[in-house]
Amino acid sequence: MSSSSNLIQINLMIRKIIYNKLFNPNIKGNWHASFEKFTITIILLNVFALWAESIPIIYESRIELFHSFDVFSLMVFSIEYVLRIYVAPEDPQFASSKNPRFAYFRSPFAIIDLLAILPFYLSAFVEIDLRILRGLRLLRLFKLFRVVIPAYKEFKEANKNNTFRQKLYALVNPTETSGRLHEIFDFFIIVWVIISVTAVILESIASVIYYVGVEFVIIDTVAVAIFSTEYLIRIYTCVENPKYQHWLNGRIASAKEPSNLIDLLAILPFFLESLLSHLFDLRFLRVFRLMRLLKLMRYSDATKSLFIVCKREWPVMKASAFIMLLLVMLAACLGYVFEHEAQPDKFENIPQSIYWAVITLASVGYGDISPVTPMGRIMTIVLALLGIGIFAIPAAILSSGLNDQLHIEREAMKDELYKMLEDGVISPEEREVINAEAKRLHLSEGEVARLLEKAKVQMGIKQAELEKNDLLHKAISGGGASSGGTELNLSLCAEKPEFAAEQVKIVIGYLQQIKQVADQEKMRAYLADTNHSTPLQRAIAGELFKTKG
Numbered sequence: 001m002s003s004s005s006n007l008i009q010i011n012l013m014i015r016k017i018i019y020n021k022l023f024n025p026n027i028k029g030n031w032h033a034s035f036e037k038f039t040i041t042i043i044l045l046n047v048f049a050l051w052a053e054s055i056p057i058i059y060e061s062r063i064e065l066f067h068s069f070d071v072f073s074l075m076v077f078s079i080e081y082v083l084r085i086y087v088a089p090e091d092p093q094f095a096s097s098k099n100p101r102f103a104y105f106r107s108p109f110a111i112i113d114l115l116a117i118l119p120f121y122l123s124a125f126v127e128i129d130l131r132i133l134r135g136l137r138l139l140r141l142f143k144l145f146r147v148v149i150p151a152y153k154e155f156k157e158a159n160k161n162n163t164f165r166q167k168l169y170a171l172v173n174p175t176e177t178s179g180r181l182h183e184i185f186d187f188f189i190i191v192w193v194i195i196s197v198t199a200v201i202l203e204s205i206a207s208v209i210y211y212v213g214v215e216f217v218i219i220d221t222v223a224v225a226i227f228s229t230e231y232l233i234r235i236y237t238c239v240e241n242p243k244y245q246h247w248l249n250g251r252i253a254s255a256k257e258p259s260n261l262i263d264l265l266a267i268l269p270f271f272l273e274s275l276l277s278h279l280f281d282l283r284f285l286r287v288f289r290l291m292r293l294l295k296l297m298r299y300s301d302a303t304k305s306l307f308i309v310c311k312r313e314w315p316v317m318k319a320s321a322f323i324m325l326l327l328v329m330l331a332a333c334l335g336y337v338f339e340h341e342a343q344p345d346k347f348e349n350i351p352q353s354i355y356w357a358v359i360t361l362a363s364v365g366y367g368d369i370s371p372v373t374p375m376g377r378i379m380t381i382v383l384a385l386l387g388i389g390i391f392a393i394p395a396a397i398l399s400s401g402l403n404d405q406l407h408i409e410r411e412a413m414k415d416e417l418y419k420m421l422e423d424g425v426i427s428p429e430e431r432e433v434i435n436a437e438a439k440r441l442h443l444s445e446g447e448v449a450r451l452l453e454k455a456k457v458q459m460g461i462k463q464a465e466l467e468k469n470d471l472l473h474k475a476i477s478g479g480g481a482s483s484g485g486t487e488l489n490l491s492l493c494a495e496k497p498e499f500a501a502e503q504v505k506i507v508i509g510y511l512q513q514i515k516q517v518a519d520q521e522k523m524r525a526y527l528a529d530t531n532h533s534t535p536l537q538r539a540i541a542g543e544l545f546k547t548k549g
Helices: 002-023 032-052 056-086 100-106 108-122 130-157 162-172 180-204 206-240 249-255 258-276 283-299 301-314 316-340 350-361 374-390 393-423 427-442 445-477 490-495 498-516 520-528 535-545
Strands: 482-483 487-488
Touching: 002 032, 002 056, 032 056, 032 130, 032 301, 056 100, 056 108, 056 130, 056 206, 056 283, 056 316, 100 108, 130 162, 130 180, 162 180, 162 206, 162 258, 180 206, 180 283, 206 249, 206 283, 249 258, 301 316, 301 393, 316 350, 316 374, 316 393, 350 374, 393 445, 487 490, 490 498, 498 535, 520 535
Parallel strands: none
Antiparallel strands: 482 487
């Protein structure tokens, strides 16, 4: 019986560990978020693989690779399904049922998980057309509902008292009520940016466009529809931001923001080409679809920091740019003067010489244009040496500025930690704020722990000093024996010898000040009178004022 009981306890412990590590969303720092991201990535790769298999030139030469990936995906989803059944008694959603595992088996999420893998196991016993079997892999897309539905319920509950526009604003912007649904929305946009940019790049390959030209058109149309909807939502809801409250001027101001201008440029080429292609040849606009890559800047804190640095250092950058422009123009003019007669085809005019000056000063030196005269070569040497320093100035400014900005932001984070530590406790909400800031500043968990510990130590020192000053104040004026209107807390001095010593030092300091300002002759005469002082007082005064006891 003892052995059986131990096995049961071990089983319960293992089950609890698996649930808490992989499937419990309420435990910070576990593997739940990473596991969800991993499964989502596998699902999206399955959809991409399904599309790639429809292209013979891609699929036929890589059949084994596609099959291996399919087997790997099936193993991942099967293991996930089995583990979820195993840990169902630990899940609060099913733990109260008579049979938690059967309750999970009947749940919508479990049915979706089963449909994602069942057809491939049935194919071992029942003949299924391979094309149908591939198509059934689209069922794996429904697994995304496991992430989306709980996030939607959380979002709905958090925004139940908000208007429709406020809900849309919380969806596309980080707010207190955004929750995980906002993160999913951001991830969705990022995925489509990557897909659309990849499609634009592959369109330039003739052999690829021959096979999947229609698919690329569909991808581009869907991408434009998604990005256009996002742009309209952002402009419509921007008035919820205090910066853009006016219904018209606020929206115009928001539309002028760099991030929204980038969003507009991401969709504008599609509409211009569609509406004006019968009047003008606008095929060149297709390349501007690569501007969609700039949309990722919205989701990168590094680019935000770079913009802040550029704005702060812009006066210095302008001075640097002016020096570079001056040097380029001077070099181009001298290059034209020295080389025009020797090489009229290469140094035909000053604008053409500007190209040579820039690549020389930038230390690129393609070699397509190079001086042949002695003076031209001497000038090239000088320009190359100057270029190393002059063209490095902006890079040095940005590097120094980014370092300063990071230091400023970390100091701001430290100040926030001080405020959070005022009550001596870091609450779960404050911990989330710290984690978000750490993620934004690219700080590891170890660095955050060290920063937090440093803040605690400094707060402790500050608190100790405040307590010390407070106790000194109490020691001086906190009550007790009275002397000339100044009260002394004798009980405190008895409890804390170090503060009693501090009190003695303070009293001696007062005596030294009195000695400097008082008439010492009259003081000595006054204190020598036994009616005015005790023997102890005369002894101390005699030591201080050199009087006779």
